[in-house]
Amino acid sequence: MAKIHTRKNSTQKEVIAKSAALLFKVKGFKASSMRELAEAVGVEAPSLYNHISSKSELLQFICFKVADKFTTHLSMVENSSGIVISKIESFIRFHICMMLENFDEVFVANHEWKHLQEPFLHDFLSQRHNYEKRLVALVEKGINKKELKKQNAYVIVLTILSSVRGLEFWERHKKNINRQILEDTMVDHLLNGILK
């Protein structure tokens, strides 16, 4: 009985968070009101507070769920066998996949994190910084092993991360182009630029 109660609560929280991600993406965190969110969910605004403690907590929930997924995948890639270049390809394809399949949440994590409250803001930025550092280390490993051209590893990581993030602008054109062509063209462009 207690178990069911808990499960039902967390499910409803996830329903709210899903609506919140869409709303925050479209209007931005600050411009989204709890009354709008309540309407999207189908309840009155005060009822939301039976499932969440604040508007801010919703943003935390969304941002850290996204951050965890990226971190988890990177750990997997790091621990896998294979050459560096195929690890980089795997990480690029995962980013593209996340952009296409969890668009609202990834968008919110990318654009609205600045509205996180401390200590969550610091934690989030620290996680992101650590993520970038691990990617730089991966690229440097590829350079040392002569798999990649000798270039500034940080700039390369910046370029790759930015490019895949740019799929935000993709949404409008989703129907006009095949996903596989998108993914392969992008991977090819990004890898050919750094391959030896």
Added chain:
Amino acid sequence: MAKIHTRKNSTQKEVIAKSAALLFKVKGFKASSMRELAEAVGVEAPSLYNHISSKSELLQFICFKVADKFTTHLSMVENSSGIVISKIESFIRFHICMMLENFDEVFVANHEWKHLQEPFLHDFLSQRHNYEKRLVALVEKGINKKELKKQNAYVIVLTILSSVRGLEFWERHKKNINRQILEDTMVDHLLNGILK
């Protein structure tokens, strides 16, 4: 006398817009209050309305100033002589330059345009769409002339635009790396990925 009055007004409006760009960048448009802006400028909030008509007008002013600069430069590139690849290089370097020298305004135009009111929102998006279309045409011309690999031109434009926009994340690290290295590494990475 009338001339001086006009000039003084427009100057003060530009001072306000400059402070607004910084504020909107740091806190976002919706989270920035006119009282904060007034404090940054050094007056009381109602005094701002002697120089601007609304908070929204400030956002328009910033966004369209940026859009105009990009459009103007692209026209120049299109009308210049030379091979396509050097036109693309010129456009990449101009974007990098804008990111580094008009960071606040470009950031706001990139992130806060969604808060523009109609009909300005429609106008802005239409300008941006037109800009992208002209870039796609340029890349396609390069492909037809066999200067570039045969690939989907839109994905290439998307990748390049996103990469240079990614310099937003650069600011934090400005002091740690030489600007010329940044620019050259990025141009090299992006061009080598599409060169034949």
Added chain:
DNA sequence: CCTACCGATCGGTAGG
């Protein structure tokens, strides 16, 4: 889950 409601803050105006 709801109705009723509160204190804070917002963009902007009146009037000088």
Added chain:
DNA sequence: CCTACCGATCGGTAGG
């Protein structure tokens, strides 16, 4: 350029 102020809206609470 200022002081004084307004109506609207916000996130969130009380109480049932």
